[in-house]
Amino acid sequence: MQVKPKEVLHKNFQQNEETFRSIYNNCSDVVFAPFLLFGKVKAMIVYIEGLSDVQGMDEFIFASLKKEIADEAQPLSVLIEKEISISKLKKIQLIADCIESISLGDPILFYEGGDSAYSLGLAKWEKRAIEEPEAETVIRGPRGGFTEDLQVNTSQLRRIIKSPALKIQTMKIGKYTNTNVSIVYVEGLAEPTLIEEVKNRLERIQIDGILESEYIEELIEDNPYSPFPQIMSTERPDVAASALMEGRVIILTDGTPFILMVPVSFFSFLQAPDDYYQRALIGSFTRFLRNGFLVISLLFPSFYVAVTTFHQEMIPDALLLSISASRESVPFPALIEVLLMEIVFEALREAGIRLPKQIGSAVSIVGALVIGQAAVQAGLVSAPMIIVVASTGIASFLIPRYNAGYSVRILRFPIIFLAGTLGLLGIMMGILAIFIHLCTLRSFGEAYLAPLAPFKKHELKDTIWRSPFWMMDTRPHFTGQYNMHRQAPDQEPGPQKGGETNS
Template identity: 60%
Template sequence: MLLRKLLRKRFRKQKIQQQITKQQDLLSSNLDDNLRVLRSVYQDCFDVVFRTFLIAGKTKAVLIYIEGLSKIEEINDNILAPLTADTEGNEGSSFETLKEKIHISKIQEIQTVTDCLGNISNGNPILLMQQEERGFALGLANWDKRQIEEPTAESVVRGPREGFIETLGVNTSLIRRKIKSPNLKMKSMKIGRYTNTDVVIAYIEGLVDQALIEEVKNRLQRIEIDSVLESGYIEEMIEDNPYSPFPQLINTERPDVAAANLLEGRVAILIDGTPFVLIAPVTFFSLLQSSEDYYQRSLISSSIRLLRFLFMAVSLILPSLYVAVLTYHQEMVPTALLISVAASRESVPFPALVEALLMEITFEALREAGVRLPKQIGSAVSIVGALVIGQAAVQAGLVSAPMVMVVAITGIASFMMPHYTQGMTLRMLRFPMIFLAGMFGLLGIMLGIIIIVIHLCSLRSFGTPYLSPYAPMKYRELKDTLIRAPWWKMNTRPHLTGDFNKYRQGPMQKPGSNRGNKQ
């Protein structure tokens, strides 16, 4: 009973404090009081402008904006000029008729100090009047933005050449250009106590499971953080298994990739200030699919996709296979090749395990150096550095020539991954696989593969099995995994979250199916 009474008192106090805070947040009818509050908030902020003037020479008003974030010319021409003009009568000071004099398209009525601060920070000027407990937020934000360019990390031979930029409004419009349907919904929220970053959840109503929308929204609303400067902040906060090396969300810079995933029943998360859009849920096989797979003919796309899966395995196990065979299973190598490898390793003082680790670490360091160096010299330094260091290491007897070939082939294989995060995962898993091969041989490689498969089977992305559609088996969706069936054969939508609107095209799409009807 005592505990119940204490909880009731605490609840009442919190409710009273919330009411007091809400009342203090409301704008006052006294313009000087509102100015006093806002000036105290923006103390020592030289770029915040408080422009006081008289509306129609009668009513005192103030315009508040941040220099550099608002369109100054439009403020002068469409707000200050018409409002300060002398007019007969008192209708100029009426709040209801004020909208007719402001010659801009976007005007929002606000009633709290919090709304004022939010709009000012977003670049929207605030107009407050004497004897009014409300004001106007004027849509005159002036954000400098980068030109729309082709993404460098997701370039294609055939396909659209446009990519997302750092401005949220431009990114949402790029998706709207792809999907011209009112069923494309976009819900907005703000995350970050200091940055107040705009985050948008995009989905297609009628294709997506509403339980997925609620789950994404709940995970985003639970985030309490000072700042969100990039999509990576949110990705780590909402993924199912944060300790897994495998990515559980796709990040993309391409509007066509985002639109294609939305049409498959997924959800896109757009964050202001970054060109990378998050997509959920994902599977292991979707991370190995490129947007160009759907623009080329099915035979070409399937061949390239199978090649991609092959080199994914090469990237993961080739160095460890080399170490295992040379250390424990020499009888598996043809005699002539074994003699040649033994001759090249004759002057190498290190065992195969140390040799592989030395070359792999050096190659990863060169690759990261090439990424961080300026673009003009980065590629040249990485290529020349790899050639010079590899040749010098072989001549010095530190590594053998076959090991250099193995590392080079492994590096090329890792570059075939369409998503950078998946390639990083394979690069990270390569080292424990080398250690297992050096300790247990081929048995260690099989043990590592079994551990990885078990982990993948237990992994989920927003409740979706990571190895779907193979575990659990869904025969209807196998047409777009290892190979890509022709478009006329993919009548059903590969849903990951349920059977909502599962048919995306008619049954008679096969070329030549209507030829018998022609005269």
Template identity: 50%
Template sequence: MKKYKKSQISKSSALSSDETNKVVQTDLSENIDILKDLFKDCSDVVFRNFIVGEVEAYLIFVDGFVDSAAIEMHGLRQLIEDIKSNRITADLLKERVISISSLGETIKLDEVVSNVLKANTVLLVDGVAKALIFDAKGGERRGVAQPETESAVRGPREGFTERLRVNTALVRHKIRSNRLKILSKDIGEETKTNIAIFYVEGLAAPELVEEVLSRLNRIKIDGILESGYIEEFIEDSPWSMFPQIQNTERPDTVAANLLEGRVAIVVDGTPFALIMPATFWQFFQASEDYYGRYHIVVFLRLLRIFLIFVALTLPSIYVAVTTYHQEMIPTSLLLSIAASREAIPFPMFVEAMIMELSFEALREAGVRLPQVVGQAVGILGALVIGQAAVEAGIVSAPTVIVVSITGIASFTIPRFNMSISIRILRFPLMILSGMFGLFGTIIGTILVLTHLCKLRSFGVPYFSPLAPLSFKALKDVLIRVPWWAMDQRPDQFVKQDQKRQGDHLMPSPPKLGDEGSSS
């Protein structure tokens, strides 16, 4: 048999077009020469040589990706001890290593390379023109823990990890139905990142699933290291400031959205899943809104909506009123503001802009520093710098109060990507109010609302169900009605099977006659 010469091997570690079509040969040395050259200078790829019966064999895997104990117990020892024959076939090997899960085989060398890099283990035996592939994944990885960015007072404490199969199992544990479909796909020419697409058959619109797959198929990039890469490639309006795809690290949030007809994407290597389509109101709803009493949830949601308006417009209204419309301020308050600004050398607009930029700088510094130090910088920095700035006559006390209230209001937004968008939009509104007063604030707010109404997320209007108006879906937007009253799924996502629960589930007190008979 013709040997594979090293002079014929490309210097690149990737398979060339000729090598892609190569198949596993019966000559083991030829297969190993090719694979060792492809994995040249890859010190983490292990070629474990041993004897099966009277025949030479190799196990190939990436150290740190696999569980060495599992390979030793379920594969290697069993092969060495149980197989004594020198006539070995692929079927015989499959019977002997049947205790290892996800057993498969291939005859293509490019699939051998791909599976090794996907943390699978490959077995090659001299005289067998097939490669056996089995799953013995392991290694040190972060376990399931409480989500750090989406903490909840009441609700599950488990969050996604960096391991794809752990994440798919967490979602499957929530929705134990054969209608839950999980499609797998690799993206990235170099990273070959595995992603999983979730949807519930019969709830998610087929055209939505097809559109998601179509957008994913258009992605051509060297690597995907986080779900944020994919988010930028598949959103409808990439130039918009507002997020059009929700991200979350909570399995219960993914499961709840799947049951409403949405599609989710989980990426290997990151705990943040993507949910689509998304609406504007979805980013102001916390997961615990669905676990607490609806009376409390109604109050908290209305409070959040008010604080969103505060976080977006309060600095611009303050600048506009104090600069152009002093007649709108009560006399006593106006005198107090004027007295506090008597020694301030800057106009109101410049003063407010300095404080807002300082506040954002402190917040960014607190995020980047270690957690304990970051909290100290955020709290002490704001107090010390604010007090020192007032005493030095750089800014006035009312401005510090307005900026502090604005910052607190922005913290009430449950989703960070929406919170940062609101924070950034404050600055254009402040510029407009500094130029045109309240007219500038109103113009800026109208432009923002117009933009929100024009946005789409996978074809779904971003401001729905308010624009266009759908009374049926308003039960879970600004407020949340009791669970026994939410008998329909959102009609902007689910076109079929909209009924989600039985009829007449409203609890009622027992009748006196029934109570007496039971006693």
């Protein structure tokens, strides 16, 4: 049965009951519980098993409303509101609002002669406990993570940012799922134009249902055909709170622990929470290591193919003889050899993810060892190629964000083709094409390579390296122009800072 948006309840009890029974026809988990209100008026509670607190209904609703009362002069609505001792009691008149309340787990109560119903705030369903996200573990730092419950997630943000400036606006997306999606920002830090743009993009979404935040990500990003993600996701409340304090906007979706953060830059995907929970020197060293291995993950196989195929003069004689000896019995050119091993390695990695956790890692490791050793002994691939592919795979694991690592893995294959056909010239052409593409990308209108392009020297404090906190007194330019300063300047620590030392 289709419900009109503005259709209201009737005073006729029987007609209301028939309406709800026709809406929930063949729904065996929907319960219709009739009873006599105050011992004389026909009433009914409608709820869904498994979503509502049945014990609470027995204790707070039926026990109070079934008993007869002496005061009959007051209207029934006043008596109901007086007798029901629950905090979340809401009076509603639209049938659509009643259906929404039932779907959220809040039972509704309607009675004979009343043209309205009551939504009883007794929703109760199983929730996953707050745990540390497995994909974003840290050595030092908070251990909590987001869950699938939207209210729990917003409460975790409120627990970190204890200010009324933290604003949360919720809307519903999805014709059938009616998924709650919340826009979260800090008033005074996030630019109003950015907030308005996020709202507009979400309001344009017309879809049957939202099952995960990836649905929203693909529907609101700037360039859907780019291999690089323009929206960053996280399961960590501390990462989300850090983004809010930088003036970004985050999007929470009910039913998933992954929240979205906008806008972001390319360097955001190379930053990990551990960078900020260790000393600046250690965090900077880790970032330099991460950036270096990003280049290795992207270019190492291509460079090996180009050098061994077209530019043998670049290899030292001793190493060239060793490589030539190992490739003597290999029937394939270096291009086919590296493509074969890369595809096998990607298949093993994907198999390790899809298999049960108890055997996934063991199968992928043993499979790589066995297949690699067998391929070398059979003369299908050379030993140096195994080293190149294995080093490339390890380098890709250093990228903190999985979707950013996937982008590098995808781009590795066209660059290998260019290296196998044009040598180092092909590699340079591939690098230039990637840089040109990155320069054209935008994340909610902001430059993807900021602050490198456009270049802003004073904003490189938290990109390639991590400066000490006392130096990072301004927010990123592409989110912090609205409120640039985040701490007092000149807080460099030292023995003479904060007063004279004891003599």
